[in-house]
Amino acid sequence: MIKLSNLHYSYGDKEILKxxxxxxxxxxxxxxxxxxxxxxxxxxxxxxxxxxxxxGRISLDGKDLAAYSTRExxxxxxxxxxxxxxxMEFSAFEIVLMGRNPYQKRLQNESEQxxxxxxxxxxxxxxxxxxxxxxxxxxxxxxxxxxxxRALAQKTPVxxxxxPTSNLDIAHQxxxxxxxxxxxxxxxxxxxxxxxxMNLAYHYCQELLLLKSGKALYYGPMxxxxxPERIKEVFGVEAEIYQKxxxxxx
Amino acid sequence: MNxxxxxxxLAGLTLVLLAAMLLSAKIGVVDIGWAELRxxxxxxxxxxxxxxxxxxxxxALAICGATYQSVFRNxxxxxxxxxxSSGASLGAAIAIILGLHSYLWGVGGMALMAxxxxxxxxxxxxxxxxxxxTTTLLLTGTCFTFLAGxxxxxxxxxxxxxxxxxxxxxxxxxxxxxxxDVGILAPVVLLGTLCVLxxxxxxxxxxxxxETAKSLGVEVEKVKRILLFATTMxxxxxxxxxxxxxxVGLIVPHAVRLLTGPDNRRVIxxxxxxxxxxxxxxxxxxxxxxxxxxxxxxxxxxxxxxxVFIILLYKNKKQF
Numbered sequence: 204m205i206k207l208s209n210l211h212y213s214y215g216d217k218e219i220l221k222x223x224x225x226x227x228x229x230x231x232x233x234x235x236x237x238x239x240x241x242x243x244x245x246x247x248x249x250x251x252x253x254x255x256x257x258x259g260r261i262s263l264d265g266k267d268l269a270a271y272s273t274r275e276x277x278x279x280x281x282x283x284x285x286x287x288x289x290x291m292e293f294s295a296f297e298i299v300l301m302g303r304n305p306y307q308k309r310l311q312n313e314s315e316q317x318x319x320x321x322x323x324x325x326x327x328x329x330x331x332x333x334x335x336x337x338x339x340x341x342x343x344x345x346x347x348x349x350x351x352x353r354a355l356a357q358k359t360p361v362x363x364x365x366x367p368t369s370n371l372d373i374a375h376q377x378x379x380x381x382x383x384x385x386x387x388x389x390x391x392x393x394x395x396x397x398x399x400x401m402n403l404a405y406h407y408c409q410e411l412l413l414l415k416s417g418k419a420l421y422y423g424p425m426x427x428x429x430x431p432e433r434i435k436e437v438f439g440v441e442a443e444i445y446q447k448x449x450x451x452x453x
Numbered sequence: 454m455n456x457x458x459x460x461x462x463l464a465g466l467t468l469v470l471l472a473a474m475l476l477s478a479k480i481g482v483v484d485i486g487w488a489e490l491r492x493x494x495x496x497x498x499x500x501x502x503x504x505x506x507x508x509x510x511x512x513a514l515a516i517c518g519a520t521y522q523s524v525f526r527n528x529x530x531x532x533x534x535x536x537x538s539s540g541a542s543l544g545a546a547i548a549i550i551l552g553l554h555s556y557l558w559g560v561g562g563m564a565l566m567a568x569x570x571x572x573x574x575x576x577x578x579x580x581x582x583x584x585x586x587t588t589t590l591l592l593t594g595t596c597f598t599f600l601a602g603x604x605x606x607x608x609x610x611x612x613x614x615x616x617x618x619x620x621x622x623x624x625x626x627x628x629x630x631x632x633x634d635v636g637i638l639a640p641v642v643l644l645g646t647l648c649v650l651x652x653x654x655x656x657x658x659x660x661x662x663x664e665t666a667k668s669l670g671v672e673v674e675k676v677k678r679i680l681l682f683a684t685t686m687x688x689x690x691x692x693x694x695x696x697x698x699x700x701v702g703l704i705v706p707h708a709v710r711l712l713t714g715p716d717n718r719r720v721i722x723x724x725x726x727x728x729x730x731x732x733x734x735x736x737x738x739x740x741x742x743x744x745x746x747x748x749x750x751x752x753x754x755x756x757x758x759x760x761v762f763i764i765l766l767y768k769n770k771k772q773f
Contacts, residue, residue, distance in 0.1 A: 248664075251668055252667070252668075253664050253667060273670055273671065273672045274670040276670075277668060277669055277670030278670070280668070281668065282664075282665070282668040284664065284665065290526075291660055291661060291715070292710070292714065292715040293657075293660070293714075293715050293716075297716070298661075301657070301658055301661065301669055304658060304669045304670050304671070305669065305670035307654075309651065309652075309654060310651065310654075312456070
């Protein structure tokens, strides 16, 4: 369980998160949405331990986040970011193998088990065929699947994803979301994902966290949360929901 | 991917290196016959320390280059291009003027402080967020090299009795190598090398970016600090013993990566041997090519290194 209480964060003078209270139960698949600059990515980085909160606290399974070592945290949380680095010369296999780092001793070689887990995760994400490819030889969707495979190889109970589907075409966006849905269902992982596409989130995610200027406007089931009124309040656009599809008016 | 095969290859290469060292120490203005080797003062007191020092310096620079390239995530960096070598050389020159060379670690210690200061400044100037901006990084390095060179020439004019030629400091020379130099440098290189080898897996993860590395369990800030300190220490002491020798740290890791791929657990060990071999070769050529005159060894490494740098710059053009 992830618990945030009165979480504050600011970049310099600019306050981004202004007192966030939230409890996300185990095994949920939750979309984090909100207008640009409302603190979605900042929140994700705070939970991932990359940003240190300026006030309030975050706890993971009842233990304060700061009490985890970097290594322990990497066994609890995995992170997939928006931009993956394409200038690396490592093969997809080696990249996924990096996900095993939190379980290896520093001078230890990868074990049989590590290799098996990597193969399993790559097969699950349909990237096994790409194992010898380098990032610059892959398409955006393929690379993102490799990054998800790496996060899977970390064997963490919680997965955090920051706009993994931006820059992808609709078919690949749906493919990634379906993959995450399956991971959520089969592996019982808690998944927090920042998405921009409302329809995509609406179709695939059970829960919604709606942020507005650094605070949680809504947290709960997706269907009840994403209403035309709230869309208007957060994004300032007129929307209509018809047969489980969101339409926007010009 | 199988690193077990590396051990016999590395052992073989080390044997080649040792043979090359012996051969190099044999030739020169006076060729020494096999029979006379044991009793030859030229061999034991002049050539052998020089040969050993060239290997130590070459290995150290190559390791530092490989480390910088991963830490800064930039293929164009090495101690020379970043200006660390020049910064350290300024420190060493000041130490000599202050008379610190009578202390065992005096010159190296001062060079280390100047090197660390340079590193800190470059880090502050060129980092934007958690990524280093390539153009700023290279320009800052170049600027430091000019600045250090200029200050050293001033110091030399003012202290002509104490200083060796400017060529020594800007182009490097192993001509004054002694067992004393080897004794000071060897433990530093050994310590630094072990440190980099210990963290070589973390170096791989750093290549994926600071945030990613941290989310994969690397204590990024701590590891970076340790590695930058260890490498700057090696550079500083290498520079104190033989001046600024450029581009070794740039060429060697790139050449090695062509054969090993990007895994630093392979790149670092191969760079140790290859770096030693390259500088040994360059120094041997420097003292034999135009005998009895001696070429500055840094000029030779630059002749090989500068074109490599330009090719890399061209290949990476898209990224800037």
